[in-house]
Amino acid sequence: MDKTLMLSLYRDMIRIRRFEEEAARSYSRGKIGGFLHLYNGQEAVAVGAMSAVEPTDYIVATYRDHGHYLARVGDMNAAMAELFGKADGCAKGRGGSMHYFDVAKRFMGGHAIVGGHVPIAAGIAFASKYRGEPDVTLCFFGEGTANMGAFHEGLSLAALWKLPVIFICENNLYSMGTPLYRTLSVEDVAVRAKGYPMAQEIVNGDDVLEVREVIRHAAKRARTESLPILIEAKTYRFRGHSMSDPAKYRTKEEVKEWMERDPIRLLAERIYALGIANEEQLKAVDEAAKQEVAGAVRFADESPSPDTATLFDDIYYEPEHHEQDEKVVPLEKRRQQASV
Amino acid sequence: MRELTYREALREAMAEEMERDERVFLMGEEVGHYNGAYKVSEGLLDRFGERRVVDTPIAETGFAGVGIGAAMVGLRPIIEFMTWNFSLCAYDQLVNNAAKLRYMSGGQITLPIVFRGPGGAAHQLAAQHxxxxxxxxxxxxxxxxxxxxxxxxxxxxxKTAIRDENPVIFIEGEVLYGHKGPVQDEEYQIPLGRGEVKRTGQDVTIVAWSKMVHAALDAATELAKEGIELEVIDPRTLRPLDDRMIFDSVKKTNRCIIVEEGWPFAGLGAEIAYRIMKEGFDYLDAPVVRVTGEDVPMPYAKNLEHEVFPGVEKVVRAVRDVLYS
Known part of the structure; x- marks a missing residue:
């Protein structure tokens, strides 16, 4: 077993967990507005998947995107500043929790209309194939997406055109507050792949190494044979759908049972069993993550709010406006200019 | 100068841009092997091959989204809707994704994509078409x-739309495809946001676009016999809108009629009328009048359909209203 890899997976997962815990705290303190969908409990999926692909492969995520962003881009400061609605956020405070972006690192966004990003991911893969580039696209979504028309249209086109895209369904058993047996006509989302047809796989989403292996194979196949796949990761979110959801629709026993399979603890136990690190050493990794989160909060606190003079920036790509960027145009004037 | 049909002119624009830029491709229902539901893309598959002229299943959400994804990473798709009626299946893609990705990402995403196809009523196609x-x-x-x-x-x-770095909604007039007109031989582009005066006149300004320009011009010909001269302004681009050209005309004529095919309630003409009122209030000698489609889903029966459509008679009547004659 690759010692460095195991420790790096652990580090990436604990960073997400600590970040999300702080996000919840900052939300309660009123520093974060809007909707906040946390990733606690699902860390193994994003971290396993990102570790299995190249940094040049494209990532398309949903509104529950903090984990994917941190696993791919890693910039906790930009992530926290975005939650705080600050100018140094990863979308300059325009997107918030649900719309993280880092196009330079091929993190193609958190998308908040369920299913709407599935055809987009197919389109990015279409472009890679069109240009003869080897890049693969990873598209994440929840099991609730499997009932949306856009999901079916995206998968059917990906199968028809043999696009190099990996669809990763993170089945956390609840679409918002409704258990999947009340919303899904099949037990496993993966079987939906049969009809297109496309390859399918079910993976234990609590096991970061298993996720990594499955995605690694899928990516290799997508890259060399240009074929899509639907992978269903069975997982569980430890918290409610969003911060406004106390998650009373789940029994304490059920939550407890899943929390005993905490993906971070599972990996830690494996690390101990293999003698890669001891409890004290992992604690140091955890401590470093907590320090980093504290630093991100300071960074986000200190980052300025977006200048209101930039309100109308970036609605359109306008070369002439880009040339004017240095000049300060009063907001009222910008308002008039924007009102075309 | 050559005479081309509207359909041929569109095809020539796409062919020239595809020739010029490898990143441009055409995607939609029946665009390839069938040579286009309205034959706009006729011959393009033979010329450019299946890689760049891509037939799709009937899946507007799917292929509109594929186009957006491809544009996000630098291709320049032309997505054809067989008609704009069907774009409503993809409305989420166009409104929530195409329009917002640049802004939501803090300017990280550039989306050079054109959605095009025929819009408006043709003949007896009923409400959904x-x-x-x-x-x-x-x-x-x-x-x-x-x-x-x-x-x-x-x-x-x-051509300009295809070279633009933003999502462009390009609505062709379904009944205009066979319409002929002069098209210059040399290559040219028309900037977005600039209207054109299609006929000059002193008495009343008519603002109209797409096929309603022709209703306005026909009304102008008819009224010219009585010595009433209409000025017909075609904004051509509806967003961004060349309101300066409209204001300048209204300052001259002091009267304005907006002719649009769509429904009256919350229609584009209401916004244009508001802008004229706000900018040119002191220049108006009569209230701005809108001639629109009637406020009903389109009926099938020929006589009823005729009633709905804002044709020449309605424009002429509106002119008499604003002239108080």
């Missing part, structure tokens, strides 16, 4: 909207 959608799209910041009335405008504007 007979609607003018320009107001639905012009409403949305982040989109540009074009609705050309002539072959020359269609070609020059489509």
């Amino acid at each position: 007979s609607q003018a959608v320009e107001s639905l799209y012009a409403y949305v910041p982040g989109l540009k909207v074009i609705a050309p009335s002539t072959p020359a405008d269609a070609k020059g504007l489509l």
Whole structure:
């Protein structure tokens, strides 16, 4: 077993967990507005998947995107500043929790209309194939997406055109507050792949190494044979759908049972069993993550709010406006200019 | 100068741009092997091959989204809707994704994509196939909207749209495809956001786009016999709108009629009327009048359909209203 890899997976997962815990705290303190969908409990999926692909492969995520962003881009400061609605956020405070972006690192966004990003991911893969580039696209979504028309249209086109895209369904058993047996006509989302047809796989989403292996194979196949796949990761979110959801629709026993399979603890136990690190050493990794989160909060606190003079920036790509960027145009004037 | 049909002019624009830029491709239902439901893309598959002229299943959400994804990473798709009526299946893609991705990402995403196809009513196609959608799209910041009335405008504007770095909604007139007009031999583009005076006159300004320009011009010919001179302004691009050209005309004529095919309530003409009122209040000698489609889903029966359509008679009547004659 690759010692460095195991420790790096652990580090990436604990960073997400600590970040999300702080996000919840900052939300309660009123520093974060809007909707906040946390990733606690699902860390193994994003971290396993990102570790299995190249940094040049494209990532398309949903509104529950903090984990994917941190696993791919890693910039906790930009992530926290975005939650705080600050100018140094990863979308300059325009997107918030649900719309993280880092196009330079091929993190193609958190998308908040369920299913709407599935055809987009197919389109990015279409472009890679069109240009003869080897890049693969990873598209994440929840099991609730499997009932949306856009999901079916995206998968059917990906199968028809043999696009190099990996669809990763993170089945956390609840679409918002409704258990999947009340919303899904099949037990496993993966079987939906049969009809297109496309390859399918079910993976234990609590096991970061298993996720990594499955995605690694899928990516290799997508890259060399240009074929899509639907992978269903069975997982569980430890918290409610969003911060406004106390998650009373789940029994304490059920939550407890899943929390005993905490993906971070599972990996830690494996690390101990293999003698890669001891409890004290992992604690140091955890401590470093907590320090980093504290630093991100300071960074986000200190980052300025977006200048209101930039309100109308970036609605359109306008070369002439880009040339004017240095000049300060009063907001009222910008308002008039924007009102075309 | 050559005479081309509107359809040929559009095809020429696409062919020239595909020739010029490898990143440009055409995707939609029946665009390839069938040579286009309205034959706009006729011959393009033979010329450019299946890689660049891509037939799709009937899946507007799917292929509109594929186009957006491809544009996000640097291709320049032309997505054809067989008609704009069907774009409503993809409305989420156009409004929530195409229009907003640049802004939501803090300017990280550039989205050079054109959505095009025929809009408006043709003949007896009933309610689901007979609607003018320009107001639905012009409403949305982040989109540009074009609705050309002539072959020359269609070609020059489509070329500009394809080279634009933003999502463009390009609405062709379904009944204009066979319409002929002069198109210059040399290559040219028409800038977005610039209207054109299609006829000059002193008495009343008519603002109209797409096929309504022709109703306005026909009304102008008829009224000229009585010595009433209409000035017909075709904004060509609806967003961004050349309101300066409209204001200048209204300052001259002091009267204005807006002719649009769509429904009256919350239609684009209401916004234009508001702008004229706000900018040119002191210049108006009569209230701005709108001639629109009637406020009903389009009926099938020929006589009823005729009642709905804002034709020449209604324009002439409106002119008499604003002239108090």
